[in-house]
Amino acid sequence: MNQIKNFGFPNNCGKLCQIFRCLSSGAENNILKSINKEYLYNTNELKNIEENIKKRKGVGNIKLVVELKNKLSNLHRNDQKFAEITNQLIKELLLIPNKTHPNVVNMGNKPKQLRQVGKFPEFNFKPKDFHDITKRLNMVRTEHLGNLSGNKSYYLLGELAELEYSIIKYFTNNLLENGFELILVPDILPRSIIENCGMNTRGERTQVYTLDPNLHNADLCLSGTSEIALAAYLADTVLEYGNLPLKLCSVSRCYRAETSSIAEERGIFRVHEFTKVEMFIVTMPEQSEDALEELRNNQEKLFESLGLHFKVLDMPPHELGAQAYRKYDIEAWMPGRNMYGEISSCSNCTDFQSRRLNITYKMPDGFVEYVHTLNGTACAIPRLLIALVETGQDSKGFISVPNVLQKHMKGKSVIGKQKKIPELKLIKNKKK
Structure with a gap:
């Protein structure tokens, strides 16, 4: 287990519970920082993302994501609507599925x-x-x-x-x-x-x-x-x-x-x-x-x-x-x-x-x-x-x-x- 120890992983229940609490309460702010902005906010990718969602039979709405992102960009942090739009954007971002491997994306409906x-x-x-x-x-x-x-x-x-x-x-x-x-x-x-x-x-x-x-x-x-x-x-x-x-x-x-x-x-x-x-x-x-x-x-x-x-x-x-x-x-x-x-x-x-x-x-x-x-x-x-x-x-x-x-x-x-x-x-x- 030396390999694991070298990573500095949490090594007790208290630390693990602390991580769970942080993820439960603060994950929303991390999402906006960690998302792939070059992909999800890129208007040139809009059609590809829409097609990917359709083929995967997902429920995400990339147009709404871009719309909410633009709204948020025009709001000051102290604006009363800032928190509301932020939460809506995070909710929609989490619905966007992963990319699909190029060998699979045009496979159709059969394995x-x-x-x-x-x-x-x-x-x-x-x-x-x-x-x-x-x-x-x-x-x-x-x-x-x-x-x-x-x-x-x-x-x-x-x-x-x-x-x-x-x-x-x-x-x-x-x-x-x-x-x-x-x-x-x-x-x-x-x-x-x-x-x-x-x-x-x-x-x-x-x-x-x-x-x-x-x-x-x-x-x-x-x-x-x-x-x-x-x-x-x-x-x-x-x-x-x-x-x-x-x-x-x-x-x-x-x-x-x-x-x-x-x-x-x-x-x-x-x-x-x-x-x-x-x-x-x-x-x-x-x-x-x-x-x-x-x-x-x-x-x-x-x-x-x-x-x-x-x-x-x-x-x-x-x-x-x-x-x-x-x-x-x-x-x-x-x-x-x-x-x-x-x-x-x-x-x-x-x-x-x-x-x-x-x-x-x-x-x-x-x-x-x-x-x-x-x-x-x-x-x-x-x-x-x-x-x-x-x-x-x-x-x-x-x-x-x-x-x-x-x-x-x-x-x-x-x-x-x-x-x-x-x-x-x-x-x-x-x-x-």
């Missing part, structure tokens, strides 16, 4: 398949889906949870829970061996942190859980990915160029208010809470495209080592969200569902997040520039479990454990029926 990896699984029987396999083996409970956290929740039992932990150990160990540093992060974050990383926290379409402000003293939310807390950890930090790229990873619970009524997405495919191993890289601008390829290569090698068949996709503009400049998705074949399902992604966010969180680096001449940030899912447990269970099933309904995971499961090569934890059955109360 481009880059490659397929791994042998396509073949069976001499009709493969079952994850729900049917694990229900017969008494390994998952997704039903009758109304008395707990309700729909989109789940229990993993016995050896399937062991399989989750073996995946976490295997992926984390691999990242540590490849130069990543492990940081465990908080899952409750200020709304401003999440929004500065490019996620929407308001409205009916948000996937972010917000804590009740009447019960808590701050505007707090549950984190949907550890990328956000890792970025916040580096906020207001000046890094040395010689220490870049900086590679971090984390294991955390992720909370997302997702909904779906599609039959193929039943069970644990789309859930409200899950465990994820995340990769996060900070680079100089000229390093970020190579770093994105490194993230993708890490993902491909890890998933191939598990014996999965998957395809790698270069995603179109409307799939990039607000923050990504370019994004790759990996979709694994799920035989029981007879479909590919997304199990991972990685994104280059360039300076979109670093400008909002004030993460910079110092060059040899003393000049300070904004870093580029990248993130990638090493493994998101539920969907990876689906792909492993459906790919590893045999005709007897048992599950083969991938060779690389067996040492993390006390040498177990096959998962059978869970017998030690009782199988629960719903009992209806009879009316007297």
